[in-house]
Amino acid sequence: MRSFHIAALLCALAAVCFADKVDLKDGRSYEGVVLEETDTFVKIKTAKATLTFQKDQVLAVVKVAGGALAERETKLAALDPAKPAGYLELANWITGKGKEAYDLPLLRRLCAAASKLDPKQAYEAQMVLGKKLEEAAIKREAALAYARAQFSKPGDPEARVRLDNLRQGLRDEAKKEMQELAAALDLVIAGEYAAALPKLQKAEGLAMAEEANTQIGMSIELLTKDVARRVQCKPCDGGAEVNCPACAGDGLITCNVCDGGGAKKGFKAGKDETGFADGVCRSCYGVGSILCAKCKAERDITITFYNDPAIMKVVPPITVHAKAQHELDAFRTGVDMVKYQHKIEKRAVISIVGGPATKGGRTPCGTCQGVKYDPPINPPPVDRIRAYLADVNDRANGQKPYEVVPRVTEVFDKSALADDCLRYRNGAWVK
Ligand SMILES: [Zn+2]
Numbered sequence: 001m002r003s004f005h006i007a008a009l010l011c012a013l014a015a016v017c018f019a020d021k022v023d024l025k026d027g028r029s030y031e032g033v034v035l036e037e038t039d040t041f042v043k044i045k046t047a048k049a050t051l052t053f054q055k056d057q058v059l060a061v062v063k064v065a066g067g068a069l070a071e072r073e074t075k076l077a078a079l080d081p082a083k084p085a086g087y088l089e090l091a092n093w094i095t096g097k098g099k100e101a102y103d104l105p106l107l108r109r110l111c112a113a114a115s116k117l118d119p120k121q122a123y124e125a126q127m128v129l130g131k132k133l134e135e136a137a138i139k140r141e142a143a144l145a146y147a148r149a150q151f152s153k154p155g156d157p158e159a160r161v162r163l164d165n166l167r168q169g170l171r172d173e174a175k176k177e178m179q180e181l182a183a184a185l186d187l188v189i190a191g192e193y194a195a196a197l198p199k200l201q202k203a204e205g206l207a208m209a210e211e212a213n214t215q216i217g218m219s220i221e222l223l224t225k226d227v228a229r230r231v232q233c234k235p236c237d238g239g240a241e242v243n244c245p246a247c248a249g250d251g252l253i254t255c256n257v258c259d260g261g262g263a264k265k266g267f268k269a270g271k272d273e274t275g276f277a278d279g280v281c282r283s284c285y286g287v288g289s290i291l292c293a294k295c296k297a298e299r300d301i302t303i304t305f306y307n308d309p310a311i312m313k314v315v316p317p318i319t320v321h322a323k324a325q326h327e328l329d330a331f332r333t334g335v336d337m338v339k340y341q342h343k344i345e346k347r348a349v350i351s352i353v354g355g356p357a358t359k360g361g362r363t364p365c366g367t368c369q370g371v372k373y374d375p376p377i378n379p380p381p382v383d384r385i386r387a388y389l390a391d392v393n394d395r396a397n398g399q400k401p402y403e404v405v406p407r408v409t410e411v412f413d414k415s416a417l418a419d420d421c422l423r424y425r426n427g428a429w430v431k
């Protein structure tokens with residue numbers, strides 16, 4: 001029992017140690033492969049995304065040689081469209097031995113590329129993809145992968161059995177979805193827009209939703225917008241905006257390192273030549289608050305410099321305009337932010353004072369999804385919606401057929417290769 005625990009612990013430690021790590025000053029931490037590190041920024045690729053951080057946000061960069069993600073980068077860089085087998089091999093690797101480097105969008109692309117480049121591989125590639133999708137309960141897409149496998153190897157029993165198993169579940173789901181869609185449409189026809197809106201907001205992507213385009217002449221998304229304009233939303237009073245939840249509307253967030261004081265913990269900023277640089281809180285640059293990134297706030301910040309009466313030289317204060325997440329860039333236009341002194345006059349900073357936010361503080365209302373109360377003159381096209389609703393109901397009741405797995409005509413998923421990129425260079429897919 002004990003040895004099992006130790007083994008499990010060692011595995012966990014190994015998984016942690018196999019990745020590079022970037023620790024940020026705000027406490028966040030990212031694991032992956034460090035692709036590039038310069039004096040000003042560091043770029044890390046995690047299993048899901050590539051992120052770039054400015055060096056002054058970064059507390060530490062820990063690099064570890066080897067590891068599954070680093071190995072994946074090497075394997076990706078070696079892919080060559082002239083050797084289609086490499087794509088299938090890598091797809092198998094990230095679903096097996098290299099599973100720490102597994103990523104679904106990557107698997108989709110590899111399986112599509114393997115199938116496209118060499119249709120003889122399509123059966124195996126689509127089965128690999130289908131099984132992973134099924135594991136993740138992404139049933140409709142899994143069924144499509146099996147359908148493509150079947151298309152490339154007609155009569156294959158495994159693909160057929162797996163597809164049939166999924167089909168029944170999908171049929172039940174589709175029926176439920178069509179009933180939800182029908183309920184939303186019923187309310188639109190009845191003119192009960194406020195009740196229809198939340199249901200319509202969820203209807204996009206449901207079974208039969210796509211047919212709205214041809215049958216009503218507008219997508220469910222557009223119909224939802226049309227209905228939203230007819231409802232005076234309560235949280236925003238129809239204005240489509242609310243106070244930003246992150247900053248409560250003033251566009252500013254009190255610095256949690258110095259609690260708004262602007263000075264380093266336990267340090268009282270002196271007002272002489274050296275005191276400020278030593279005692280300033282480096283998280284908020286001594287302002288005490290930072291601009292809210294969620295609502296993209298902006299403000300003016302005034303910096304005052306030490307004036308030495310002995311040399312009779314007066315350096316006037318400067319005012320910079322700062323944007324959220326780019327405050328440092330604004331300061332740097334006039335101030336050396338390492339020594340905290342005037343860039344040209346070399347006089348020390350003695351105070352940095354931020355004004356109120358001139359932009360920001362408001363975010364789109366989540367309830368109406370940012371649609372203003374602005375009722376269109378004409379009602380929604382009720383007759384066409386009624387005809388469409390009848391069709392949805394017929395299919396939900398089984399009076400008309402509904403094919404839950406559309407017929408496939410290709411051995412790969414075109415959308416996974418929409419950008420046509422088959423080569424991988426420096427952390428990105430290229431043509
Ligand atoms: Zn905000």
Ligand SMILES: [Zn+2]
Pocket residue numbers: 255256257258259260261262263281282283284285286287288289
């Ligand atoms: Zn601070």
Ligand SMILES: [Zn+2]
Pocket residue numbers: 233234235236237238239240241365366367368369370371
């Ligand atoms: Zn609203």
